[in-house]
Amino acid sequence: MNGELKRRVLAVCREAGFPLAGVARAAPAGGARAAAERALAEGLFGEMRWMDADWVERATDPGRFLAGARSLVVVALPAHAPDPPRPADGRARGLVARYARGRDYHRVFEGRLRKAVRRLREEFGAEARATVDYGPLLERPYAAAAGLGWLGKSTMLLAPGFGPWVLLGVIATTLELEPDPPLRKSCGSCRRCIVACPTQAIAPDGGVVDARRCISYLTIEHRGVVPRDLRAAIGARVFGCDDCLDACPVGASRWEADPELQAASAERAWPELRAFVEMDQAEFEAAYRGTALMRAKREGMARNACIALGNVGSAEEAPVLARALEDGSAVVRGHAAWALGRLAARTGADVQELLTWRLTAEDDPWVREEIALALEEADARTRTG
Structure with a gap:
């Protein structure tokens, strides 16, 4: 050739x-x-x-x-x-891959x-x-x-x-080009990525990923309800997850990225969570047009932010989540309810009145179920102090 x-x-x-x-x-x-x-x-x-x-x-x-x-x-x-x-402003912030x-x-x-x-x-x-x-x-x-x-x-x-x-x-x-030889390398006995995955999405022996458990899939491609048993593991991540990449020793010490792929500001890496919940569609598009976050859509990012607020937010975020209980999307409302219950369990935030009020006005069966479960979690925290 x-x-x-x-x-x-x-x-x-x-x-x-x-x-x-x-x-x-x-x-x-x-x-x-x-x-x-x-x-x-x-x-x-x-x-x-x-x-x-x-x-x-x-x-x-x-x-x-x-x-x-x-x-x-x-x-x-x-x-x-x-x-x-x-x-370092004390605000609850998410994490973008x-x-x-x-x-x-x-x-x-x-x-x-x-x-x-x-x-x-x-x-x-x-x-x-x-x-x-x-x-x-x-x-x-x-x-x-x-x-x-x-x-x-x-x-x-x-x-x-x-x-x-x-x-x-x-x-x-259609050009006939001489192919390059494949590398004769493997991961050997290393299992760091498997161990690092927060949701055990990688098969025990590696080589297979269950997208249904992968945080990148759940926060980007998945539409609708995030399984309850995986929400806590998502932590502050609102778009993607780097844990298996961070755990890999190959290339770990080499910090290099194409200039167009680097964060233009700290806000692009550590976005304020309440902003995703409070912005409407037009504001979301204006803020994130031309970025990968558009893939998750405004509803997905608001849902992800609610989960993150439940995981890492303080009691001061309860009013933000209370407003999310009135969002036009049932997906956002249901995850806001879950987040309020988790916030109460984590911080002792007083959320029962907010949840009880919303329960009387909510007509979506799944959201009502999430509110009821959140009330149980908040009540349990109140009983145990």
Whole structure:
């Protein structure tokens, strides 16, 4: 194969803004397909209903993504920025996953991938098509096939020197490029990510994640009610979770992130929780347009903030949650009720009157159940002092 052609193609990717790139054959990923089919059959994708049997088949066959595809160029951006100092203002604050603190990475990738694809078409006369993780192509197995890293027990790609702190994109092309050799590495006996997961979402032996228990899924993709038994483990996290990444020793000491992925302010990493509860749709869009937080929508972020307030808020946050009991979304009202009960149990906040008043006005059966359970929790705290 033409090594010079590959060198020029990888140079195009670097010039488009991707410091990491590798090449894999555009062949069906049989092992990844079998694993995804098992996960689908076991319901591990949760409510991500677009990830059906047809999606799995398409996502593991580059030929269905681009007719005549011969090579996949997998590109990556580092996303391991240190935490900005947490504001010392005494306000209850949430925590946003590192990758989501800057500009929406999908937009970052899209602009750069378009440049690379255009050059491949114009300079090499080849067909090319690109995607980020929302597209029908499983990027992690192909990144491993392209020698960018290996799949860790957390199912994240672990890139040498960067660990799990990389975001991925893929360009399928009709160019015949020499593939890079896969790395001969593994996690060995290390289980740090498995132990670190707050909700035990990673299988005991690793390699499988149950999205239904994963905090990233619950706070971003999941719509509706968060299971009661998982709410306390969410802690202050309002968008995503970095615990399994933070636990990984690979790349842990290397702090490097693309400038567009870094937090523009401390507020992007440590947002004030009450703001999500109090802002309306227009205010939410104005504040977070162009960021990944739009994925969770205003209702999801308000729900997540209620859970976090219940977990880390003080008694002073009770009035904020009381106002959330009147939110137009039953999802928000129900989680606000749970948060008030937890706040009472944690801090001794006097919330019975607020909950009792709302119970008389609430007509949603699930919200009424949450209010009743919150009252029981608050009453139990009162009895025990």
